[in-house]
Amino acid sequence: xxxxxxxxxxxxxxxxxxxxxxxxxxxxxxxxxxxxxxxxxxxxxxxxxxxxxxxxxxxxxxxxxxxxxxxxxxxxxxxxxxxxxxxxxxxxxxxxxxxxxxxxxxxxxxxxxxxxxxxxxxxxxxxxxxxxxxxxxxxxxxxxxxxxxxxxxxxxxxxxxxxxxxxxxxxxxxxxxxxxxxxxxxxxxxxxxxxxxxxxxxxxxxxxxxxxxxxxxxxxxxxxxxxxxxxxxxxxxxxxxxxxxxxxxxxxxxxxxxxxxxxxxxxxxxxxxxxxxxxxxxxxxxxxxxxxxxxxxxxxxxxxxxxxxxxxxxxxxxxxxxxxxxxxxxxxxxxxxxxxxxxxxxxxxxxxxxxxxx
Numbered sequence: 001x002x003x004x005x006x007x008x009x010x011x012x013x014x015x016x017x018x019x020x021x022x023x024x025x026x027x028x029x030x031x032x033x034x035x036x037x038x039x040x041x042x043x044x045x046x047x048x049x050x051x052x053x054x055x056x057x058x059x060x061x062x063x064x065x066x067x068x069x070x071x072x073x074x075x076x077x078x079x080x081x082x083x084x085x086x087x088x089x090x091x092x093x094x095x096x097x098x099x100x101x102x103x104x105x106x107x108x109x110x111x112x113x114x115x116x117x118x119x120x121x122x123x124x125x126x127x128x129x130x131x132x133x134x135x136x137x138x139x140x141x142x143x144x145x146x147x148x149x150x151x152x153x154x155x156x157x158x159x160x161x162x163x164x165x166x167x168x169x170x171x172x173x174x175x176x177x178x179x180x181x182x183x184x185x186x187x188x189x190x191x192x193x194x195x196x197x198x199x200x201x202x203x204x205x206x207x208x209x210x211x212x213x214x215x216x217x218x219x220x221x222x223x224x225x226x227x228x229x230x231x232x233x234x235x236x237x238x239x240x241x242x243x244x245x246x247x248x249x250x251x252x253x254x255x256x257x258x259x260x261x262x263x264x265x266x267x268x269x270x271x272x273x274x275x276x277x278x279x280x281x282x283x284x285x286x287x288x289x290x291x292x293x294x295x296x297x298x299x300x301x302x303x304x305x306x307x308x309x310x311x312x313x314x315x316x317x318x319x320x321x322x323x324x325x326x327x328x329x330x331x332x333x334x335x336x337x338x339x340x341x342x343x344x345x346x347x348x349x350x351x352x353x354x355x356x357x358x
Contacts, residue, residue, distance in 0.1 A: 038064025079103030216246025
């Protein structure tokens with residue numbers, strides 16, 4: 001059988017003479033497929049639906065009449081993709097009404113008048129072509145806008161990540177600190193029941209929020225941020241303001257405020273120094289008043305600080321750091337969180353260049 005690629009008209013009629021008349025009208029412009037009954041017409045539509053630009057469908061046929069063919073084509077959604085013309089000698093209103101209800105574009109009465117049927121079919125085919133072109137262009141522009149929006153979001157988040165990393169360098173910490181906090185947080189949410197009820201997309205957004213947890217340190221003077229000795233009470237009070245300043249800063253970045261991660265990032269920046277017993281800051285939240293993801297970031301931050309070298313201390317072995325956390329030497333944490341953290345802690349060591357413990 002001929003390979004019909006495009007601009008094909010399917011003629012479905014049980015009368016050979018009728019098919020010949022219609023084929024003669026349209027063969028100069030289109031490829032022609034002929035079907036002698038509704039069953040064959042349905043099969044041809046299935047096989048060549050991507051190249052058929054119009055179907056000329058007789059009403060009275062053996063096996064399947066034109067109305068039944070229409071019903072099946074509509075169920076398959078093809079009446080919206082391919083313009084269908086009903087060819088009939090019956091001018092009865094019931095047949096025409098049902099045909100139009102089923103999605104027929106036009107009804108052509110027998111005997112056909114060549115120049116009229118040619119003009120009506122060509123006009124509708126061109127309308128469908130224009131609709132397809134417009135739809136394709138709208139789809140292309142939509143995809144382009146989505147790509148641009150994604151690029152802008154990534155650029156905005158890239159700026160936030162760069163700012164977070166710059167702050168880590170300013171406090172004499174490795175720029176890898178924020179990445180490790182991100183990775184530890186996501187691991188605990190994915191690999192333990194702590195993340196139950198969270199989708200993968202939510203976990204990724206929480207990971208973004210973890211990156212910005214200390215962004216408020218930009219407001220802290222270097223002399224306090226990098227002080228080697230113990231902070232005075234006045235200096236510590238000033239240091240504690242980095243939580244509030246961080247949340248304020250995030251709220252003033254339009255790209256961040258409009259990002260899906262904002263709600264997580266804001267809470268993490270503001271509350272990652274809260275403690276289970278209410279002894280944290282700035283709002284002295286108790287227990288699960290602090291969301292679990294923020295509790296995780298808090299614990300990950302403490303762990304990373306212990307096992308990493310800082311300007312004011314050497315790195316501790318992982319086992320030592322873990323014992324300090326479990327024994328309550330580094331603050332009070334959710335007992336459930338501590339248990340799951342203890343279980344996965346050996347896996348966390350892969351985030352560090354060397355194993356500090358064992």
